Amino acid sequence: MQNRDDQHLAKLRDYYASHRVLPSFGGMAKLLGFKSSSAVAAMLNRLKPAGYFSSTPDGRLQPASRFFECPVVDSIQAGVPVPANDIPAEMRRIEERLIRVPSKTVQLVVKGESMIDAGLLPGDVVIVEKGAEAKAGDIVVAYLDSGYTVKYLAKDNAGFYLRAGNKEYRDIRPKESLELFGVVVGSFRKY
Numbered sequence: 471m472q473n474r475d476d477q478h479l480a481k482l483r484d485y486y487a488s489h490r491v492l493p494s495f496g497g498m499a500k501l502l503g504f505k506s507s508s509a510v511a512a513m514l515n516r517l518k519p520a521g522y523f524s525s526t527p528d529g530r531l532q533p534a535s536r537f538f539e540c541p542v543v544d545s546i547q548a549g550v551p552v553p554a555n556d557i558p559a560e561m562r563r564i565e566e567r568l569i570r571v572p573s574k575t576v577q578l579v580v581k582g583e584s585m586i587d588a589g590l591l592p593g594d595v596v597i598v599e600k601g602a603e604a605k606a607g608d609i610v611v612a613y614l615d616s617g618y619t620v621k622y623l624a625k626d627n628a629g630f631y632l633r634a635g636n637k638e639y640r641d642i643r644p645k646e647s648l649e650l651f652g653v654v655v656g657s658f659r660k661y
Contacts, residue, residue: 478502478513479522483537492531540564568656574600576652578611578620585609585620588635594659596620600652606630609654615645620654 481501486492493500495507504510514531517523521536569575580594588609590596596611604610606625611618612632621632621642632642 475513475516479517479537486533486537492533538565568597568658570655571599574602574652575655576600580620580657583636584639585635587637588622590620590635590657591659594657596654597656597658598652599655602653602655604650604653609635611651611654613647613649613651614642615647618651623650 482492482498485501492498495510498504498510499507502510502513504513514523518525518534521534523531523537524534526532576598577595578598580590580596581592583592590609596609598611604623606623608623609620610623610632611620612623614632619632619642621634624631624633624641628643630648631644632648634640634642
């Protein structure tokens with residue numbers, strides 16, 4: 471894809487983020503500064519095979535999987551500042567990294583502070599794969615006795631229990647039953 475196509479794609483992504491729909495061919499021509507809809511068609515003929523757009527069964531234009539990619543430009547040092555690398559950006563879709571099985575994936579908003587040492591703050595969103603196999607040390611959403619919670623799954627000689635990610639909270643051992651709803655596979659927060 472050429473640099474001009476990158477610029478056009480960026481404008482179309484911003485438009486889609488604001489309106490949740492793509493503009494018409496005429497609207498695209500106006501948005502992108504094209505003189506005709508045929509220029510839009512030529513651009514789309516380059517971007518469709520590259521995976522940025524596709525057509526619905528009734529012929530409407532829709533975003534395809536690559537439309538939602540964003541660049542991973544480098545890693546960032548959390549300690550002493552280091553110079554940036556001049557490497558080409560790798561493009562990734564965020565949901566590809568967080569969602570392995572869409573039909574079994576849900577998002578939950580974190581409430582409370584029992585997992586702050588695990589990096590889960592009140593208001594964060596956890597991505598949970600329902601029914602995924604869990605092992606001790608995984609962060610899980612569990613149904614314990616009469617309610618749901620997010621905690622570390624832990625195990626000792628007495629069996630499985632839940633451990634908080636905050637030293638001020640006690641371990642939780644099931645009085646009756648402990649059922650795993652799913653495994654936390656990622657999280658995010660918006661600042």
